[in-house]
Amino acid sequence: MAPFLLLLFPLCAAASDQHVTVLPGDDVTLRCEAGDVSILAVEWTRPDLEPPQYVLLYRHKHSDPTLQHPSFTGRVELVDRELKDGDVSLTLKNVTSRDSGRYECRVAAGGSRRTKRAIIKTDPITVIYLEVTDLKDGHSTPLHVGLAAVFGVVAVLLLL
Template identity: 55%
Template sequence: MSAVTASLCSTLLFVGLFVFVSAAPLSDKKIIAQSGEDVTLTCRAPNKNNIIVVEWSRADLGEEYVLLYRDEHFDTTNQHPSFKSRVDLQDRHMKDGDVSLILKNVRTDDSGTYECRVFVGEIRRKRANLSGDSISIIHLHVVPPDQKNLTAASGQNVTLTCRAPNSNNIIVVEWSRADLETEYVLLYRNEQLDPENQHASFKNRVDLQDRQMKAGDVSLILKDVTSNDTGTYECRVFQRERIRRKRAHLKTDPITVVNLHVVPPGQTGGDTQDGGKEAGEKEAGGKEEGGSVGLIVGLTVFAVAVVIAVAALVRFVIYKKRKKQQSQGSYI
């Protein structure tokens, strides 16, 4: 009888513990993030002690999960490939029940509804498959990369602006153009430019505006542009551990897209990304203004010359007339 009572008490204790976790107030939040940012999906367990499993999932991923932490380490067996090496717990010690998720370098396909679950007790199965209610639901929406339009006159130097949202620990910067396929415009890694797979037309013509990348500035300087430079340029950064491959192949959304259109000298185009007149139009306007000023100055000089010539002619006629009168007086 005592054995049955002990078993029943143990069962009731486990059920009570599990119900306590499941009955915690549900947190439902919405987060909007820019492509390329690191975001934190907050979650706090009501039972701060003896948390042995933390699971973050997304309904549209099916059986694969975002993160599973068990036995004091991450279980990547059934983790969705897109989240590998991109997720972590904010505090692996889970102090005060903090089981928040850090999602690095977000992209548009990370948009979705994330659910947080914890389990207190002992699980022997390889996959958690927690049947309890979520204690936190977060709706994440990742905004597409910033797009800009830029028009420049052939022969100019142009700057394609790009700023990383997370300015710390930028180890790779890549500027690419879709029509160049595997070749890139610029690749900066290991604190230097990597020219190995750079497209031939950009060699010795591109550079970063600030190689120190202060405040996340990874803008591209493109020198002496031609019509062949017209295209859509994409800016990407990499901020995790060092890449050992020669080619970065950053499988992330660009943080900035710049549509560059190069026109012949003297032609006007559209607006720049800051809403002002583009450089080619300014130059053409400057030339027209300079031509008008030159014409006015030329006409003024010509008019003064005519006045001087007329005055000289009048003085000459008066002089001749006086000479003639003096000659006639002497004769008389």
């Protein structure tokens, strides 16, 4: 039991919070590093969703869609399915405003035999606050600025 606890300590100590802002329709990678441990299972969750809260559940070397929230079906995958170097980052495709929220990354590592259970009872390694918005800090996005410039040039040419 002591070696297992020693393996969990670096995971808990490495916890970090991030804020990511993306545009609707973009793909986004949510970064999470578990460190140099043997990874048995990975959970990406959204605690603010109605159960099931799983964005992605990876165990037994495969994604397990049975507990996945339906809004993420076919839109999420691990960046590295082999989990090399402890990289358990998640790619979320074609984001919408409904994807905004708190994402938590957890890992079952070491000699744990609890991968048959879905819930990993540790603090998250990484917490990411994802914001999907057309506006950044109340200003127009570059696309809106570019379109406004084009229309401005066209208006000036028409006046000439």
